[in-house]
Amino acid sequence: MAHTGILRPGFIQLRVLDMPAAIEHYTKRIGLHQVTEGRDGRVYLKSADEFDHHSFVLRRAESAGVDLMAFKVREDIDLDMFEKRVTEYGYAVDHVPPGEQPGIGRRIGWTLASGHRIELFHHADFSEPMPLIHNPDVWSVEPHGMRARRFDHALLYGPNIEENLDFFEKVLDFKCAERVDMENGLLAIWLTAGMKAHDIAFVNHPEPGKFHHAAFELESWNDVGHAADIMTRFDISIDIGPTRHGITRGQTIYFFDPSGNRNEVFSGGYTYYPDNPTRTWDEAHVGKGIFYYERELNDAFLSVVT
Amino acid sequence: MKESGAQANAVDRHADAIGLAHAVSRYTVTLEGHGFAPCGDAERVLEALERAQGFGRLKGMNFRLPKGCRRGGCGVCRVRVLEGDYRQAPMSRSHISEADEAEGVVLCCSIYPLTDLLLRLESPKSLRAKNAQSTRF
Numbered sequence: 001m002a003h004t005g006i007l008r009p010g011f012i013q014l015r016v017l018d019m020p021a022a023i024e025h026y027t028k029r030i031g032l033h034q035v036t037e038g039r040d041g042r043v044y045l046k047s048a049d050e051f052d053h054h055s056f057v058l059r060r061a062e063s064a065g066v067d068l069m070a071f072k073v074r075e076d077i078d079l080d081m082f083e084k085r086v087t088e089y090g091y092a093v094d095h096v097p098p099g100e101q102p103g104i105g106r107r108i109g110w111t112l113a114s115g116h117r118i119e120l121f122h123h124a125d126f127s128e129p130m131p132l133i134h135n136p137d138v139w140s141v142e143p144h145g146m147r148a149r150r151f152d153h154a155l156l157y158g159p160n161i162e163e164n165l166d167f168f169e170k171v172l173d174f175k176c177a178e179r180v181d182m183e184n185g186l187l188a189i190w191l192t193a194g195m196k197a198h199d200i201a202f203v204n205h206p207e208p209g210k211f212h213h214a215a216f217e218l219e220s221w222n223d224v225g226h227a228a229d230i231m232t233r234f235d236i237s238i239d240i241g242p243t244r245h246g247i248t249r250g251q252t253i254y255f256f257d258p259s260g261n262r263n264e265v266f267s268g269g270y271t272y273y274p275d276n277p278t279r280t281w282d283e284a285h286v287g288k289g290i291f292y293y294e295r296e297l298n299d300a301f302l303s304v305v306t
Numbered sequence: 307m308k309e310s311g312a313q314a315n316a317v318d319r320h321a322d323a324i325g326l327a328h329a330v331s332r333y334t335v336t337l338e339g340h341g342f343a344p345c346g347d348a349e350r351v352l353e354a355l356e357r358a359q360g361f362g363r364l365k366g367m368n369f370r371l372p373k374g375c376r377r378g379g380c381g382v383c384r385v386r387v388l389e390g391d392y393r394q395a396p397m398s399r400s401h402i403s404e405a406d407e408a409e410g411v412v413l414c415c416s417i418y419p420l421t422d423l424l425l426r427l428e429s430p431k432s433l434r435a436k437n438a439q440s441t442r443f
Contacts, residue, residue, distance in 0.1 A: 017378060017379070017396035017397070017398065018395075018396050062398070062399035063379075063398040063399045063400035063401075064378075064379035064380075064398050064400075065379075065398075065400070237375060237376035237377055239375075256375040256376065256377050256379070257377070258377050259377060259378065259379045259396070259398075260374070260375030260376075260377040260378050260379015260380050260398065261375075261379055262375065299370060299373075300373075300374055300382075303374070303382065304374035304375060304380045304382055305380060306375065306379040306380055306398065306400075
């Protein structure tokens, strides 16, 4: 198996202002399933097309935004290897005991130079609903809402993303699939641990620890259109789309959850191989890099975050 | 029973379509120096202002109305309510402190009018922080 170390995004934990409204949005509209609610009130969600216990965690709080994003590693011993490497890079690593989130084993965590908390874990229980394994039909329970197939990636905003790039490449073995360089420096990076065009991305921003969006993958461009119908029918606040990204080539809609956290649903995007060169965009072309049809950034892209 | 329920639903839908189902109160939201917008009592003030700008009714406004998530999280649409009463949905404490709230500083995406309102635009906290730090953007 060629794919070792970090496999993929495991889960993200977001802060929401109104938990019942958030649950309705993520289950009925996005199409996730609620797996369980923890004793501390956190709510654990997944797509029926994911095996692991959960991929999306909601925490009731007074401000919106992101608490952490966690990646799954292939072997338990990888956690010790990465702890050593992260520590040697100079970041303080802490330990989260198994069961701090239901169904998830031990985790290690640290804070990036951009102010975001990143965690790694290996063990996740399976939970229902999940894909069938023996003579598998295409789904076990009928897809609903926007028919999200997985939590796919997140875009985070913060300072020092040059250091994030160095850290993810040297310590976590990610590759940089695409980058945007402005005349005065690095604006944005798209990083992958596998063969998707991105698993996590960063945009340079003065405030640390900010959240731009969490993305759900859909099966097709038709499903992106269906998602847009749902957004209008249920008065979901839209940022932009349906459109396409030049960067990653994903066909997309940006919209907001009831607490103002941006979501994305998208389909497509190219396959990235680790020997592919990094694709680069400059200031004159960043508009179509971000929004390929509009060919310019909207007001909200660089300024609206939680 | 089932049939009469269905009939009632049909009547409701018809009433809805002709605007009778809900006794909607409409108020006037005035944005100081920029113009005014009619706003229903179940409508987010920001969305009424966005519509008014779309119809060219915010004649004194020579820039795009500040709008972001429209759901109380991002802080872009901070305003000070100078006159009038409103009810409010949750807003992020990162952008509206308890002191702000006591003074009537709110995110206008997350308030609904109970009377006519007079508002003044406030710059978002993040924008003020950005200006102070002289960022590269």
